[in-house]
Amino acid sequence: MGLEVLNQWKCFGGTQSVYAHASEATGTRMEFSVFDPGKGPAPVLYWLSGLTCTWENFTAKAGAQRYAAEHGLILVCPDTSPRGDDVPDAADEYDFGKGAGFYVNATQQPWSKNYCMYDYVVSELPGVAEATVETTGQRGISGHSMGGHGALTIALKNPDQYKSVSAFSPIVAPSQVPWGHKALGRYLGDDRAAWADYDATELVVARGWNGDILIDQGSKDQFLEEQLRSTLFSDACAKAGVTLDLRFQEGYDHSYYFVASFIGEHIAWHAARL
Numbered sequence: 001m002g003l004e005v006l007n008q009w010k011c012f013g014g015t016q017s018v019y020a021h022a023s024e025a026t027g028t029r030m031e032f033s034v035f036d037p038g039k040g041p042a043p044v045l046y047w048l049s050g051l052t053c054t055w056e057n058f059t060a061k062a063g064a065q066r067y068a069a070e071h072g073l074i075l076v077c078p079d080t081s082p083r084g085d086d087v088p089d090a091a092d093e094y095d096f097g098k099g100a101g102f103y104v105n106a107t108q109q110p111w112s113k114n115y116c117m118y119d120y121v122v123s124e125l126p127g128v129a130e131a132t133v134e135t136t137g138q139r140g141i142s143g144h145s146m147g148g149h150g151a152l153t154i155a156l157k158n159p160d161q162y163k164s165v166s167a168f169s170p171i172v173a174p175s176q177v178p179w180g181h182k183a184l185g186r187y188l189g190d191d192r193a194a195w196a197d198y199d200a201t202e203l204v205v206a207r208g209w210n211g212d213i214l215i216d217q218g219s220k221d222q223f224l225e226e227q228l229r230s231t232l233f234s235d236a237c238a239k240a241g242v243t244l245d246l247r248f249q250e251g252y253d254h255s256y257y258f259v260a261s262f263i264g265e266h267i268a269w270h271a272a273r274l
C-alpha cells in the first residue's frame, strides 16, 4: 500500500512530514503527521487529538517539535476519525461522527464499517508511520481530551506496546459523562459491558498499569466538571495501586494554549521513560 507524502518542512533541525495512505482498518484514506528529529533511531511518542481535530491541531499549535528535537523523540499524530464523502457522519454534531471517533471499534450500523479507530491506531498506524523513520522500537502515547481518553485506554489495554502514557484534560470515565454516553451508546450500542472496555477508570482497576501516569488538567477547563471529572480516575488509580500524578494547573482552560504550556514537560517525562 502506497504512502503519499503530502508535505515536508524542516523544523528544529529535523523534519515535519504529513502523509496519507489507504487504511485497511477504516476503509478510507487516512492522513497522519510525523516529526523526526533526524538524529538516528529514536523512541516514538503517539499523540491522539480531541474532538473536532485532525493531525494538524497538535502539529501546528502545540509547539512540541522543539522539545521532541531536544529530547530525541519521534512524534506521530493520526486523525481523530475516518474521513471522506462516503463516511457516515452527524454533520451538526461536533462530538460525534467525523472528528469524534473516540478511538473505538464501532459495532453498530452505520458506524461499524469505517469507525475502527482503535484498530487503526493500535494495529495499523505503527507499521505505516514507523516505516518512514528509524526507531528504537520503544513507544509512548499521549493525547488531549477525547485523545487523552484514547491514550489512556489504548495504553492500559496494550502494555507491551506502549511503555509510557500521559494525558492532557482527558475524558477519563466515558461511561459516566454525556460525551461518552452519546459516543459509546451510538458506536457500541446499549450494552454497558462493551463500554467498560473503553473506559480508563474501569480499565485501570481491571488491568492495572506497570508504571506511573502523568495527567495535566486546567483548573478553569470549561469541560472539567461535566465531561472530564479527573478525580474519578485518580480514585480508581488509588484503588488499583497505580501511581498517578494528576496536576491541576491553576487558571488554565481546555485549549491548545494549555497544551503548549506543558507539552515540554510531558515530552521530557516520556523521554525519561522510553
Ligand SMILES: N[C@@H](CCC(=O)N[C@@H](CS)C(=O)NCC(=O)O)C(=O)O
Residues within 6 Å of the ligand: 049, 050, 051, 052, 053, 057, 061, 094, 144, 145, 146, 254, 255, 256
Ligand atoms: N468549542 C469547541 C469544542 C471542541 C473542543 O474544545 N475541542 C478541543 C478538543 S476536545 C480542541 O482541541 N479543539 C481544536 C483546537 O483547539 O485546535 C468546538 O466546538 O470546536
